[in-house]
Amino acid sequence: MKVFLLNIIFKGYVLNPIEEMVSLLETLGYEIKSSLDLKLKEIKKSTFLTKGLIEELKELIQTEKYDLIVFNNDLSEQQYVNLKEALEVPLCDRTEIIIKIFEMQSFSSEAIIETQLARLRYRALRLREYQDHYDQQRSGKGGITNRGQGEKEIELRRREIDKKIQTLNKSLIQVMKVRDTQRRKREYSQFYKVAIVGFTNAGKSTLLNRLLAISEQNSNKFVKEEDRLFATLNTAVRLIKFQDTPPILMTDTVGFISNISPVFFSSFYATLEEIMVADFLIHVIDGSSPDCMRKKAVTDEILKMFGVDDVPLLEVYTKYDKRDIKEKLHLDPSAIFVNLNDQKDVDLIAETLKQRLFADYVNLKLLVPYEKSDVVHRLRKEEYVIKCEEKEEGYLINVKIKREHLFRFKDLF
Numbered sequence: 001m002k003v004f005l006l007n008i009i010f011k012g013y014v015l016n017p018i019e020e021m022v023s024l025l026e027t028l029g030y031e032i033k034s035s036l037d038l039k040l041k042e043i044k045k046s047t048f049l050t051k052g053l054i055e056e057l058k059e060l061i062q063t064e065k066y067d068l069i070v071f072n073n074d075l076s077e078q079q080y081v082n083l084k085e086a087l088e089v090p091l092c093d094r095t096e097i098i099i100k101i102f103e104m105q106s107f108s109s110e111a112i113i114e115t116q117l118a119r120l121r122y123r124a125l126r127l128r129e130y131q132d133h134y135d136q137q138r139s140g141k142g143g144i145t146n147r148g149q150g151e152k153e154i155e156l157r158r159r160e161i162d163k164k165i166q167t168l169n170k171s172l173i174q175v176m177k178v179r180d181t182q183r184r185k186r187e188y189s190q191f192y193k194v195a196i197v198g199f200t201n202a203g204k205s206t207l208l209n210r211l212l213a214i215s216e217q218n219s220n221k222f223v224k225e226e227d228r229l230f231a232t233l234n235t236a237v238r239l240i241k242f243q244d245t246p247p248i249l250m251t252d253t254v255g256f257i258s259n260i261s262p263v264f265f266s267s268f269y270a271t272l273e274e275i276m277v278a279d280f281l282i283h284v285i286d287g288s289s290p291d292c293m294r295k296k297a298v299t300d301e302i303l304k305m306f307g308v309d310d311v312p313l314l315e316v317y318t319k320y321d322k323r324d325i326k327e328k329l330h331l332d333p334s335a336i337f338v339n340l341n342d343q344k345d346v347d348l349i350a351e352t353l354k355q356r357l358f359a360d361y362v363n364l365k366l367l368v369p370y371e372k373s374d375v376v377h378r379l380r381k382e383e384y385v386i387k388c389e390e391k392e393e394g395y396l397i398n399v400k401i402k403r404e405h406l407f408r409f410k411d412l413f
Helices: 018-028 051-062 077-087 094-105 109-139 149-187 204-214 262-267 269-276 292-305 343-357 370-382 403-412
Strands: 002-010 031-040 068-071 192-198 236-240 248-252 280-286 313-318 361-368 384-390 395-402
Touching: 002 018, 018 031, 018 094, 031 051, 051 077, 068 094, 077 109, 094 109, 094 262, 109 149, 109 262, 192 204, 192 269, 192 292, 192 343, 204 236, 204 248, 204 280, 204 313, 204 343, 280 292, 280 343, 292 313, 313 343, 361 370, 361 403, 370 384, 370 395, 370 403, 395 403
Parallel strands: 002 031, 002 068, 192 248, 192 280, 280 313
Antiparallel strands: 236 248, 361 395, 384 395
């Protein structure tokens, strides 16, 4: 599909990074034949662009045959309809492109339903904006309250969309029952819950797989890795077992992107809830990206929106080796730069995690008399037993105990 990409610069401000849209279109397999920066001083409510600019754009388009014009910004329903009619070429705005990718990448029942909800909610949002326009036109004509055919059609479409959203919400609730049960079990487990967050295609899935490879796990637990945006929309939860430390429940979450529409948060809220129950966050940042600090700021803002900005966090900058010079940035002193294809760097991440997560654990060897076998059961359930041997005097246990839990077993010291 041959695409003409329009990047909007409004009053000197780039509405959305063009590099992201290029990556989005490449993910869809679209070919960008031409691109143009449109510098606007005003945005028309009905057509987005001024009449003169539309005429210039139409003349420019007629010299080439494009299959699609893509606006690197969102359009209202009114703007979309009017522009499509004026330019006589199929149009897509930014959110529509992202929805197309989600539809392409949705495989699980939950992801499929969530993507359908995102599309319907976006259509409903645009229709509400369009209906507001009709209401303003009606109230501006001497208080005339007669409803036109167009307004009736909009209300009919809106009710139809709302009905479909209700049906899909009911289906999603059924699909999520299993996930909720699993999440509640994890919430009450003694294992630390770690969520990997960050922009899409920053290396989150690769990080999870590298940590799985050095833990006591089978390769069939690996998650999908692809060098493209939104390679997976499914949240993956894996048990990580490092040597001589308690297991970790690690979650690879859906990737973020700049200025994403609220319809995605509404639809994928259940998936993002994994972030809200995490004890620790790993923020993966693509160190090779020239605007990595902007992406970092966007992710920080999203974490704040979800109320988890106070959760302990480790910043991991990946792919930094693709730069000639590592920039001097104002970073968290604990941040680490890694190449996920270098085993030493993967080991560094693992050791850093163990130090951050288990700093408050005390490694003890205890001899528990046989008559106190119930204590052994408690240690296995509440703490992390590394080794347990039966000796003549009782159970010889090598165990890691949280420092704050030591008082529970003071009679053994």
